[in-house]
Amino acid sequence: MAALLLGLLLFAMQSPPIPSRPMADGGPPSPPTASPTDNGTTSHPNGTLQQLPQILIIGVRKGGTRALIEMLSLHSAVAAAQNEVHFFDWESHFQKGLPWYLSQMPYAFPDQLTVEKTPAYFTSSKVPKRIHQMNPDIKLLLILRDPTERVLSDYTQVFYNRLQKHKRYQPIESVLVKDGEINLGYKALNRSLYYVHMQNWLHYFPLDSIHVVDGDELIRDPFPEMKKVERFLKLEPQINASNFYFNKTKGFYCLRDHGRERCLHDSKGRAHPHVAPAILQKLYQFFHEPNKKFFELEDDRAKYQGRLQFMTHILPSFCAVGNAHCCSARLIKTDDLL
Ligand SMILES: *[C@@H]1O[C@H](CO)[C@@H](O)[C@H](O)[C@H]1NC(C)=O
Ligand SMILES: *[C@@H]1O[C@H](CO)[C@@H](O)[C@H](O)[C@H]1NC(C)=O
Ligand SMILES: *[C@@H]1O[C@H](CO)[C@@H](O)[C@H](O)[C@H]1NC(C)=O
Ligand SMILES: *[C@@H]1O[C@H](CO)[C@@H](O)[C@H](O)[C@H]1NC(C)=O
Ligand SMILES: *[C@@H]1O[C@H](CO)[C@@H](O)[C@H](O)[C@H]1NC(C)=O
Numbered sequence: 001m002a003a004l005l006l007g008l009l010l011f012a013m014q015s016p017p018i019p020s021r022p023m024a025d026g027g028p029p030s031p032p033t034a035s036p037t038d039n040g041t042t043s044h045p046n047g048t049l050q051q052l053p054q055i056l057i058i059g060v061r062k063g064g065t066r067a068l069i070e071m072l073s074l075h076s077a078v079a080a081a082q083n084e085v086h087f088f089d090w091e092s093h094f095q096k097g098l099p100w101y102l103s104q105m106p107y108a109f110p111d112q113l114t115v116e117k118t119p120a121y122f123t124s125s126k127v128p129k130r131i132h133q134m135n136p137d138i139k140l141l142l143i144l145r146d147p148t149e150r151v152l153s154d155y156t157q158v159f160y161n162r163l164q165k166h167k168r169y170q171p172i173e174s175v176l177v178k179d180g181e182i183n184l185g186y187k188a189l190n191r192s193l194y195y196v197h198m199q200n201w202l203h204y205f206p207l208d209s210i211h212v213v214d215g216d217e218l219i220r221d222p223f224p225e226m227k228k229v230e231r232f233l234k235l236e237p238q239i240n241a242s243n244f245y246f247n248k249t250k251g252f253y254c255l256r257d258h259g260r261e262r263c264l265h266d267s268k269g270r271a272h273p274h275v276a277p278a279i280l281q282k283l284y285q286f287f288h289e290p291n292k293k294f295f296e297l298e299d300d301r302a303k304y305q306g307r308l309q310f311m312t313h314i315l316p317s318f319c320a321v322g323n324a325h326c327c328s329a330r331l332i333k334t335d336d337l338l
Contacts, residue, residue, distance in 0.1 A: 041102075042102055042103070044107055046107075047109065047110075048107035048108055048109055049107065049108060049109075049110060050102055050103065050105040050106070050107055050108070050114075051102070051105060051108060051114050052098065052101065052102055052105065052114070052134065052135065053081070053105065053113075053114045053115055053116045053138070054113045054114060054115075054135070054138060054139065055072075055078075055113055055114070055115040055116075055138070055139045055140075055141065055233060056115070056116055056117070056118075056121065056131065056138060056139075056140055056141070057069055057072075057115065057116070057117030057118075057119075057141045057142075057143070058117075058118070058119075058121040058122045058127075058140050058141070058142055058201075059118075059119040059120065059121055059122025059123060059142060059143070059197075060119060060122045060123065060142065060143065060144055060145075060150065060191060060192075060194070060197075061119040061120060061122075061123070061150075061154060061191055062119070062145070062150050062153040062154050062157065063119065063142075063143040063144050063145050063150060063215045064143045064145065064213070064215035064218050064219065065117045065119045065143055066117075066264060066265075067218060067219070067222070067264060068117070068141065068143050068213060068215075068218065068229075069115060069117045070255060070262075070264065071218075071222055071226050071229075071239070071243075071255065072115060072226070072229065073115075074226075074238075074239050074243050074255060074257055075230065075235055075238050075239055076112075076238065077111060077112050077113060077235055077236065077238075078112060078113055078114075078115055078235070079105075079106045079107070079108035079109075079112045079113070079114050079115070080106065080114075080115050080116075080117075081104060081105055081106055081114070081115065081116040081117070082106065083104070084116075084117060084118040084119070084120075085101065085104045085116050085118055086118050086120065087100075087101045087104070087116075087118070088118070088121055088124070088126075088127040088130045088131055089118065089120050089121055089124040089126070089127050094130065098134065104116075113233065113235075122142060122197055122201075123190070123191050123197050125197075125200050127200075128200050128201045128203065128204040128205065129204055131204075132204040132205065136204075136205075137209070138209070139209060139211070139232070139233060140201070140205060140209055140210045140211070141210075141211055141213060141229065141232075142198075142201075142210060142211070142212050142213065143212070143213040143214075143215045143218065144194055144212060144213070144214070144215055145215035145216050146216055147192035147193075147194065147287045147290070147291065148192070148280070148283045148284050148287055149216075149272075150191070150192050151176075151188050151189055151191075151192050151283065152172070152272040152273070152275065153272065154188035154191060154192075155172050155175065155176075155188055155272075155273070156270055156271075156272050156273060158188070159172075159273065160270065171273075172273050172275055173275070173276060173279055175188075176189070176275075176279055176283065177279060177282070182282060182283065182286045192287065192290075193290045194290065194291075194294045195290055195293040195294035195296075195297055196290075198294060198297055199297070202297065211228070211229065211232040211233075213225055213228070213229060219252055219253070222244050222253050223239070223240070223241045223243075223244055226239045227239070242256065243255060243256055243257065244256070245261070247263060250263060252264070
């Protein structure tokens with residue numbers, strides 16, 4: 001609980017989210033005189049245009065999507081939407097149609113690729129079909145973390161939001177466990193059943209349209225993961241090690257973009273609540289089977305494409321059942337990065 005309170009203090013003191021890259025001309029945005037065309041773009045007299053995204057970061061919630069899009073926008077050939085648009089998952093947005101979606105996109109130069117991220121896409125079963133209808137060749141990025149840590153991270157975020165709004169919250173033990181068993185009705189738990197959601201996507205998209213980013217690795221050492229992303233997107237290699245520097249105070253990497261330094265919002269480093277080791281152990285054990293199923297999906301993909309496997313550590317062997325001590329140590333050290 002002490003860690004939690006400390007986290008809360010930090011939360012109260014923190015600054016607003018980092019701004020994304022400045023506008024190229026540095027001046028105020030001119031009024032939108034843009035004209036929609038029928039080829040999925042809206043062009044502007046200054047040579048930029050709005051285009052439907054060619055890349056989507058589909059999730060997972062608390063997987064590291066913000067870090068990923070910030071790191072991706074280090075690349076000069078990428079234009080990133082600032083906000084989570086929630087077009088394909090929110091009915092009220094989807095009803096507005098593609099012209100509205102287009103209007104939410106950043107102005108990009110014609111040789112840039114546009115990327116949008118909405119982490120809720122991954123776990124919404126109606127979304128894959130809708131995206132496929134827009135563009136069956138779109139490139140999808142999915143960033144995943146250890147499912148147990150993701151659940152705790154999910155809980156932590158909701159917990160802080162409720163605390164801020166002076167709403168009641170349930171202690172973590174009581175949402176995770178019901179009648180002595182893992183509570184399958186807990187939505188955050190379901191979001192960590194990666195194989196369940198992944199199947200929906202594989203129904204519509206070929207295996208090689210989806211690249212899985214290892215969220216645990218991205219935080220530990222972002223550069224190698226970003227190189228893989230560049231390769232998948234067929235971008236000219238541009239992001240390099242000097243784009244990242246480790247901030248000891250924060251305990252994670254910050255970005256250096258043309259001499260400008262920026263770090264993720266402090267809410268990205270909150271401590272997880274303490275969870276009784278017995279419950280943690282139960283959680284790790286619970287995810288063993290779903291993880292295996294996910295690997296099997298991934299395994300097929302590796303066979304199919306002869307591609308390198310990823311994330312063999314999603315259930316780290318040193319955190320296997322029976323070693324609860326290690327798990328809790330790991331959880332106290334690693335914060336909820338994203
Ligand atoms: C071009 O115009 C758009 C729309 O006003 C603006 O958002 C963008 O920053 C401008 N880009 C450049 C490079 O001038
Ligand atoms: C879309 O159409 C507009 C106007 O017809 C044109 O200027 C623009 O180059 C086209 N963009 C693409 C990507 O084809
Ligand atoms: C998890 O969510 C999926 C998709 O929404 C749903 O089909 C499934 O029944 C849920 N599983 C459980 C155990 O609640
Ligand atoms: C890394 O990229 C920056 C520009 O983003 C460039 O100035 C620098 O020379 C590059 N460093 C290396 C080692 O390639
Ligand atoms: C490192 O993080 C601390 C704490 O958030 C912040 O005050 C400081 O400005 C950061 N330093 C750099 C060089 O990013």
